[in-house]
Amino acid sequence: MQKKQAATVINISSIKAACKDCSLRELCLPLGLSEPDLSALDKLIKRRRALKKGETLYRHGDPLRALYAIRSGSLKTTGLIEDGRAQVTGFYLPGELLGMDAINTDQHPCNAEALEISEVCDIPYAALEDLAQKVPGLQHQLLRIMSREIVRDEDMLMMLGRMTAEERLASCLMSFSRRLARLGDSVVEFKLSMSRQDLGDYLGLALETVSRLLSRFQDEGLVSVHGRQIVLRNITRLRSMAAGNGREHSAQA
Amino acid sequence: MQKKQAATVINISSIKAACKDCSLRELCLPLGLSEPDLSALDKLIKRRRALKKGETLYRHGDPLRALYAIRSGSLKTTGLIEDGRAQVTGFYLPGELLGMDAINTDQHPCNAEALEISEVCDIPYAALEDLAQKVPGLQHQLLRIMSREIVRDEDMLMMLGRMTAEERLASCLMSFSRRLARLGDSVVEFKLSMSRQDLGDYLGLALETVSRLLSRFQDEGLVSVHGRQIVLRNITRLRSMAAGNGREHSAQA
DNA sequence: CGTAGCTTTGAGTGTTATCAACTCTCGTGG
DNA sequence: CCACGAGAGTTGATAACACTCAAAGCTACG
Numbered sequence: 001m002q003k004k005q006a007a008t009v010i011n012i013s014s015i016k017a018a019c020k021d022c023s024l025r026e027l028c029l030p031l032g033l034s035e036p037d038l039s040a041l042d043k044l045i046k047r048r049r050a051l052k053k054g055e056t057l058y059r060h061g062d063p064l065r066a067l068y069a070i071r072s073g074s075l076k077t078t079g080l081i082e083d084g085r086a087q088v089t090g091f092y093l094p095g096e097l098l099g100m101d102a103i104n105t106d107q108h109p110c111n112a113e114a115l116e117i118s119e120v121c122d123i124p125y126a127a128l129e130d131l132a133q134k135v136p137g138l139q140h141q142l143l144r145i146m147s148r149e150i151v152r153d154e155d156m157l158m159m160l161g162r163m164t165a166e167e168r169l170a171s172c173l174m175s176f177s178r179r180l181a182r183l184g185d186s187v188v189e190f191k192l193s194m195s196r197q198d199l200g201d202y203l204g205l206a207l208e209t210v211s212r213l214l215s216r217f218q219d220e221g222l223v224s225v226h227g228r229q230i231v232l233r234n235i236t237r238l239r240s241m242a243a244g245n246g247r248e249h250s251a252q253a
Numbered sequence: 254m255q256k257k258q259a260a261t262v263i264n265i266s267s268i269k270a271a272c273k274d275c276s277l278r279e280l281c282l283p284l285g286l287s288e289p290d291l292s293a294l295d296k297l298i299k300r301r302r303a304l305k306k307g308e309t310l311y312r313h314g315d316p317l318r319a320l321y322a323i324r325s326g327s328l329k330t331t332g333l334i335e336d337g338r339a340q341v342t343g344f345y346l347p348g349e350l351l352g353m354d355a356i357n358t359d360q361h362p363c364n365a366e367a368l369e370i371s372e373v374c375d376i377p378y379a380a381l382e383d384l385a386q387k388v389p390g391l392q393h394q395l396l397r398i399m400s401r402e403i404v405r406d407e408d409m410l411m412m413l414g415r416m417t418a419e420e421r422l423a424s425c426l427m428s429f430s431r432r433l434a435r436l437g438d439s440v441v442e443f444k445l446s447m448s449r450q451d452l453g454d455y456l457g458l459a460l461e462t463v464s465r466l467l468s469r470f471q472d473e474g475l476v477s478v479h480g481r482q483i484v485l486r487n488i489t490r491l492r493s494m495a496a497g498n499g500r501e502h503s504a505q506a
Numbered sequence: 507c508g509t510a511g512c513t514t515t516g517a518g519t520g521t522t523a524t525c526a527a528c529t530c531t532c533g534t535g536g
Numbered sequence: 537c538c539a540c541g542a543g544a545g546t547t548g549a550t551a552a553c554a555c556t557c558a559a560a561g562c563t564a565c566g
Contacts, residue, residue, distance in 0.1 A: 079411045081497035087411040103400035146399045147356035153406035158332045158340040160413035161457030204414030244334035
């Protein structure tokens, strides 16, 4: 992408943007930190790591070294059952934090894989905990982010346990819309970075069901679908479905 | 239950057992704390609260005042969808901590209800965060417990998203067995404190399905069921089913 | 000991999975 | 530039697992 000059052959993994200059500052760990605290945090974030599509950030069983803040791109975390069944436990977008489930046992209990070219900031965990001990704002923010992860998982439990397939998909689309909006992107049009298989593994559905539902949503005027490009056409009704009103059958008045 | 004497009319909610005398110390927040840190923690735990069966500890929307450590009994947390569908997001046993999902927004996102007569310790959250700021061991333990909650939710996601009904039930029974074992109770025989409806709402199944599965497990010699009294008869096979080997159909070799 | 709630069991249905074939897209190399 | 191939996505037919509705049996508590 960039013009290459002789002197620019540098290791991309050593590139480092300061948190204070990062556009995601207000979504990420630094939220609420004062200037000096921020640069203390900055000092321990070792590097920015670039990931190719399909590359893994960590695998099940890897020791916890760091938490990861997403700068760009997107990742999925996946849990596996012996016979090959997979459950995607989360999709992660820029500004979101990854790896907190490893704190409990100091081992990652799932795999994390980039869905597209992505960049993550490496936040060494031991150092983070030490700093959080000294900086009240950081401890607070870390606890809040972990709590948010619990809430997100619980929302997902509701989805998987008690929602129909169409409610799940609507819920998922609205979730992307909401989270992209925080990044300043369009709320109504976006490109999915994951396959139908990944969506199915996230929603607890077969990939064919996801595909069929997207087609049906399109027929009903709820969305436009061109491969992974999505346009939300009837957000009101999608929101209603996502809230659990998907059982009154789409009597599109 | 107790003989009542004139002088014993005391407010049960003011009874307070010190953490250091608590049999659950090694399972709970105090794990790893030194003597002085322990008594600091003790000081902020205001009271022990008694709950009757069906009584709620907090409701969706209530402001976060405290986290709750279970001393005895059991509770469930429930999320609701508009039309009455319920998802039980967790069952909580003695030594376990409740309410961490409220830290994110300072409001409880679900209801917590006692499944039987129970006692909980009230841990005021603001004070806990302050103390964790001063006591590294406490911060560490709090982060670990929150991480464990994330892991537990993720395990549940796998269960709801990718396991069959029988795998889910086996998984649930093994989970109770494991957690009761930590309390020193029998690993093989226990009494469920929740109804079939609650189990169904937890497992993402209809209550009739839970009932039928328990009957079938009994027919197959996996368990003995007398109402809510459960005896695990073939833990090996139950464990195997819980791990996801429930699809090779019980060819009881 | 009666009643209300919980549990079991049965019959029939439906949503979603599975299996299968076909199409589309996109990147690669001839 | 176009042909090719592989992976991704769509669509159809069929089947299974779990749900719903229904009724009877059980338990426990007042």
